[in-house]
Amino acid sequence: QITLKESGPTLVKPTQTLTLTCTFSGFSLTTSGVGVGWIRQPPGKALEWLALIYWDDDNRYSPSLKSRLTSTKDTSKNQVVLTMTNMDPSDTATYYCAHRHTSAWYYFDYWGQGTLVTVSS
């Protein structure tokens, strides 16, 4: 059974760096085709894709946020880490990590519960 869970600070100050960890089970990021994505959702708004990291260390980022995002993996811990620099109040959102289905259809079939991050001084 695949599960994912996000963890990290609930409150960050403007200009600070956010570090979120996605801890997962039920799959391995060493297996060909596997990927873990990050998606966020500001309160009352739509979903926004942020990043996707693959088993082979290939990383894809949202172009609008690419300069601020870094995604890494620790296969020994079954974790993916997302860092976002220079946080702004507009980055207040629930952040989700999700397992990318291994087919070519690139959909997210398992999601974490999400973690709400508030950016405020």
Add this chain to the structure above:
Amino acid sequence: DIRLTQSPSSLSASVGDRVTITCRASQSIDKYLNWYQQKPGQAPKVLIYAASSLQSGVPSRFSGSGSGTDFTLSVSSLQPEDFATYYCQQSYISPLTFGGGTKVEIK
């Protein structure tokens, strides 16, 4: 980036109604279109992938169709647990993008 436009943005319907939501892509995305359902306080859940394939465990009252730029999600007979917000997502090309959502409310 490929823009996905969902319509309507919200709708009111009764239990038993047939509901249809549309998603239009700003360019052709073949069949790389997925649908998610999100209930308040919960993570999204995939319903349909590849435009028309039903995800395992999803009730058969949900169906998807379309290819190219125009897609639809239909619910044949709305159930109380179907009142939620629905999002389309394209996986044809990076960056992955989502539609703005359609909120289905009780009439």
